[in-house]
Amino acid sequence: MNSTKIEKAYQLAKEQYAGIGVDTEAVIEKMNEVVISLHCWQADDVGGFETADATLSGGGIQATGNYPGKATTIQQMRADLEKVMELLPGKQRLNLHASYGDFGGKKVDRNEIGIKHFQSWIDWAKQLGIGIDFNGTYFSHPKAADGFTLSSKDESIRQFWVEHLKRCREIGAEMGKQLGTPCVHNTWVPDGSKDTPIDRNGHRSLLKKSLNEGFEKPYPKELLKDAVESKLFGIGLESMTVGSHDFYLGYAIKNSKLICLDSGHFHPTEQVGDKISSCLQFADELLLHITRPVRWDSDHVVALNDEVQLIASEIVRNDFLKRVNIGLDFFDASINRVGAYVIGTRAAQKAFLIALLEPTSTLLKLEEEEKYFERLAMLEELKTKPFGAVWDYYCLKNSVPAGEGYISEVLNYEKEVLSKR
Incomplete structure (x- = not known):
């Protein structure tokens, strides 16, 4: 133009x-406070780099489509992300999953990951002047195949995932330390049941126990902010999700964690934007995962719609920008993936601009x-x-x-x- x-x-x-x-000049200046964390998994359909042919499996989630050109190496992913950021105004961060470590072709299990596997990501982010957020990966793994991880009644499996949680927090804290900006470490587990369970309470007690064990070591908030994320249901997990909104809202408030609100993880008639001011009456901060659910948590590319606008408006109207960590979570394998990033991120940014332009x-x-x-x-x-x-x-x-x-x-x-x- x-x-x-x-x-x-x-x-x-x-x-x-x-x-x-x-005052539009003041609005444009204020947009510098809208920092969006770009999720790495749109670039490769949630595959990860643990094996050469890694693909998404389990967890009640799906990436649909087979558009050519997905990133299959760390170098390709970084090149794609750099291209995306070249096309975006404002400020961004990187949101990384634990399955995207720089493993050098070696088999490294989830309970064995360490800072060394993510040092090259830290160095890359440092060159770009951006921060990194981090997520444990509790799916696409044999020890998640029966539908339970941190809430598993098999003690060896539960301890495996508790160790993963501990290591993810250690990695996140080091990211925050080296990059000079706190790492938001998010925990979402797909644990649940396809059919009606008898012992919901047992699994939820185990999830609480696992979280307490995993979060036992304190880290300064200047380095690490822990978040927990709920979900309504997943494919094959329709009847019960252990980590429900009620569970995590209570856990986060009681234990001073960030509650993560994913706009695809609720019933279609619920509005995440309406939840923000309620949660922030009791929590210091929130983590947002903005997505576009079509009839379920389909994770379509974010578009500028009423739901996204309400989220942005509620944050801006109440001066919550410093209390809400903004992330995206979508993965569409049916279109150009770089383009998907740009469309979705710009849509979210436009929503915040519109909110700031409101009298x-x-x-x-x-x-x-x-x-x-x-x-x-x-x-x-x-x-x-x-x-x-x-x-x-x-x-x-x-x-x-x-x-x-x-x-x-x-x-x-x-x-x-x-x-x-």
């Missing part, structure tokens, strides 16, 4: 927003005066304000393609790099 036209359109938009009391104090005053007609009218009029012109200018200021300009960049990368894999 022509930079002169972008600047002209922005000036007109700036005047429109000024008319309702919004919240004006709307709140109308609400407190019970002027509900005027409140609704203003909310409707905001939908057609020229936020796109502000977005394009924001991209221009960040030296990344504005509008649809990134499409040709992605297609060229596919032609020059992805198609040759």
Whole structure:
């Protein structure tokens, strides 16, 4: 897009927003506080690097599609992520799963991983000036095949995964130390039952016990922030999920952990955006996994829809940006994976920009005066304000393609790099 036209359109938009009391320059500056953690697993369909032909299995999750060009090595994944970040405005982090270690072709089991297997990731992130977040990997493993990991009644299996949790925390803390920014370490386990279980309580007691053991060693919050993530159900685990929202909300509040809210892990009629202000009455911080569930936790590429907008608006309206850690979680194997990253991340960023362009104090005053007609009218009029012109200018200021300009960049990368894999 022509930079002169972008600047002209922005000036007109700036005047429109000024008319309702919004300073677009301040908004663009505020966007620097919106830091999004890019999940590594979109690049390779959640395969990981433990073996040369690693693929996603178990866990009640699926990556559907077979589009060519997925990353099959660490070098390819890093190249793809660097390309993605070249096309994004603002600031990003990397969100890494434990199965993506630099194992050098050697068999390293989950209870054997250490800092040395992730040092090259730390060095890479340091070169880019970004932080890393970390996740234990409790699926795609023989010791997760029966549906239970940290809540397993087989003590040897339970202890195996407790050791994995301990090692993940140690790795995360070292990432935080070396990179100078806290690592958010998230724990999600797929544990559950396909059919109606008798002993829900037994498995939940074991999960609580395992978490207590795994979290026993304290780490400074300047290095590591522990989060726990719930889910409604998974494929083959429809009747009971051990780590339900009720379980983890209670655990997180009692034990001062971050509660992770994944927008695909609830019933389709529930709104994650509505949960944020409730959770933050009792928790210091939250972790968000923004995704797009289509009828279930399908993890479609994030799009700018009402659910994502409500999440962003609730965070901005209540000045929660410093208390919410923003991550993405989707994996679509049916389209260009680099393009999927760019679409999804930009969609989330647009939602936050729109939220920041809202005259919240004006709307709140109308609400407190019970002027509900005027409140609704203003909310409707905001939908057609020229936020796109502000977005394009924001991209221009960040030296990344504005509008649809990134499409040709992605297609060229596919032609020059992805198609040759």
